[in-house]
Amino acid sequence: MNNAVKVPVVFLWHMHQPDYRDCVTGEYYFPWTYLHAIKDYTDMAAHLEAHPTCKAVFNFVPILLEQIDDYAVQLQAYFDAGESLSDPLLGLLTSATRPEPGSDKFRDLLNKCTRANRERIIERFAPFRQLVHLFETWQQDDELPCYFNQQFLTDLAVWYHLGWMGETIRRTDARVKRLQEQGTGYSQAQCEELLHVIHQAMAGIIPRYKKLAEGGQIELITSPHAHPILPLLLEIKSTKDAMPDAHLPASSHYPGGLERAKWHLQHGVNVFKEHFGFAPKGCWASEGALSDETLKLLAGAGFEWTATGDSVLFNSLNKQGNESAKELIENDTALRHREFKIEASPTGVYFRDDGLSDKIGFEYANWHADDAVADFVHHLENIVDAAPDTDNCVISIIMDGENAWEYYPENAYYFLDALYRTLADHPTLTTSTYSEFSKRNHPAVALQSLCAGSWVYGTFSTWIGDTDKNKAWDILCQAKIDYDEVVEAGTLTSANHETAKLQLSLCEGSDWFWWFGDYNPSESVKDFDYLYRQHVSNLYELIDVPKPAKLMNPISQGTGAPANGGVMRQGHQG
Template structure:
């Protein structure tokens, strides 16, 4: 058995820079001190192992802004570094909002003082100063914690930080950032990694070329009104990405990760013309291309229009991105290696492509996932059957030529995450409006101003804006994303010397609050477990988690559970899952209830009807199940998270945000008074 394992770690942030050159969000800086150096550093501890990293142009450009300007182009850091006493109330609110954005369990809780401050609503000056410093320290990755004397000293100090401490910390972190890109360059030259790029502003390139492609991918998709072909912009997005890569790394890229794995035949042809030899996307594209749901197809090598296409193993990739953070590191690595072993036994020459967001998952792991990666890389290095391979080293022989290529992305093989809902379509329509109305004035501009206009158009085409618009994802920073998107189109009118249309000053996104997606139980329940809503009153007073409104950037894949209802009475706990029951029964095999206070998970099979030893389940119009309270071991409070496992052994956790608290027979704290 011989298996070739190819990792691609995708490093990306959208363009947070406004027309004045200021970054409105600090995520590039925060991931720079936590992930962008640390991920290749962890790999470098195993010199015989190889991997591929994708660095997007928007990320590279913003890292270089910090190299050139320090904190002076970052809105957050310019406020953070000021004396707390000089801050206005609105500035304090902005800082506090960002400082409370870190995941509590993995980043806040390990720092005792941070955990105390996290739950406060009002801050004195000394408390706010501590909050600011602890927030940045929490974002410092393991490399900095092991190698920076400043970070080590301030972590040990733990509280009572001074303005001098803030200045010393920021100076040390800003000196660290210029080491990041050269480190990738050195690993590229040594041959341990290959590097790839993405079209310049991370656009959904097939939709720029032809918006009708979205309807070809999914005929049910509602298209924006009066679409324009932005094929010229698509070519510029690729040209500028290659140009920047050459400038930074001294050579042309051979490979490219299309933003969001979005591909179609026209974009592949464009990539080939630009000298790109390989791209990658999701296995769903291959299955739709070949009109087959056969899982093992993705372990072969394919090409279309002379461009090699790597099709990611979806369950394996998502296990690292979403599932393993809930497991002990040894168990997670054991599961990963077991799956590779099973694949290898079925295929004598398997190529397994694991493609994962290289930055956003790790803050949900313990210790920024370092323990997981060290165990994973050690296991692979000791394996006699698994070899890690760079994408640049993929053999050209033995490739199967695809006669066609289904258009779509890494999410369900469609483009619906970026077009189809009213907010997403409105954003596209504003781009088309701006293109049409400024075209004549643009042609009369000097070359320098034309270039500035083009930059704003390319920035407005970034996939991230369309990701956040609509009902499928939530962020506490929707208003900031919305403002940034519209600011690029406003700047185009201003550069063209034209009045700005009033509709560009109106919010695209509708106000929504993720807190409304969770309701706690109000009253005891009496449910007939029959898989139907027997009466309106049956689930009245139940707790509810609306997963469809609580999705975040970490949950790109559409989730099977839309809503979870839960409640109890004196003897039984009740649960209800709102799902597509037909899909649920065909694709999923079991439900595990993980109670933090209980030693073992409670397991229910996914089937039409089940009843045994105090456990009852029925799937009909919905999934309803009941659990006898004898399993609660007389606990008064339990913390629960459901794990729903499909037949490919990929799991979805509900709720997405973590555990729900179940206070048995005590509803008083949940009543609205």
């Protein structure tokens, strides 16, 4: 290799949560946005701040930015004027009225305060472990009387939030340390103290990432507004590009999909600019879902680059017209670590190294941090050694930037610290961003067309083709038809139309379809099934059309036990 030029390694950390709010009432159904914010978004920023010579790309989905901002605003309003919080779990740290002990709602709150990684969070802290054990013992014996009172719920709620706290906060904040040392018997004043910690963390997330971007250390990018699978909005039949035998929904076309895809892109950019003050150069199209038509839209929206999984590349090499690229890559496998250009679009495309990305997501959590980093860097070095043209090489590590860490000891504190520290001093590797890489005008590998697919297996099987997923698509397609009829009739006021349009975007999100299917765990399927049907029901309420009776019944049940609870997938189908 040319020793004068270090080979860039780009880490693209994807930050995403769907909108857990009820668009009509404003209430949060589930707490995952603020819990991941205080645990993961804070830690991921802190690791870059601790290693100022390292670089990375962070993708923030627009509806995540909106929720982070909403929590920060609500917490400020609570401290300034005593206004109530719309998240019932976070509200346990306030003086708000609670359900009576022994009631179903009280028991539901107790149960929600146990939803954390058993090994890495609950078992780590003796008081938390003991509280959860007491509650679970009672649940297993219907004849035991319920002696749990408000103090028990307070202690459990405090430990739930302490357990989910970011490791970098836990190690530096004296208030958190004092609360952990006390163990139980927390007062209302101490709950408020913990709430102040959470508020400061939430309010600081967007400014911290903005400062890192302004300093050139990170590149911030975005996705379509509510994270829809753009190729499926554009053409449901694109599913068959990678899965010719796939069973499609009865509704084989999404009405007005092109305009909806454009709306998600434009509105997403607007939300991003509102929070960060500039337009993003890159776009992680939801789930790395790409097609030729999607690439045209990305170019039209002004995006200079995008990325997806390497299974999409391998599937595309078998398409007619890509024979010369296939021959080149078969003769030099390192060529897949390059920028690609597809004939239909000037937008550059980078392909994720699925094997290396999945090692972080699924394998290294049970390794000693130093051993994991050494193994990872060794694989990177092998790629460099095998590449005859390292001047144009870029290695893409693209993965979930939040869900993986709860499976590591101490929220991957030691792993991420060792990873950045090692790469900061490496003689032949350097961390970079895609926009920085593209400034050097590297020649791109040409493809005539893409095989439509996502980073998961190179297909859309995670979102369509399954019986339950197809049911959900039929419900969505009918809701869009009903929405279009009302809009065309002109019976909605301008304000109601705008609210309904935003509600429609939530229904179009990818997350609901991800969770439908028996291979997923029942508790998560139940949650997302409920939320999807609630979002669609709210759309019907906003357009003043009776909702279909089928929305009263669950779409999917779920009986599986996938790796890491199903919150992540591996790039290659095992």
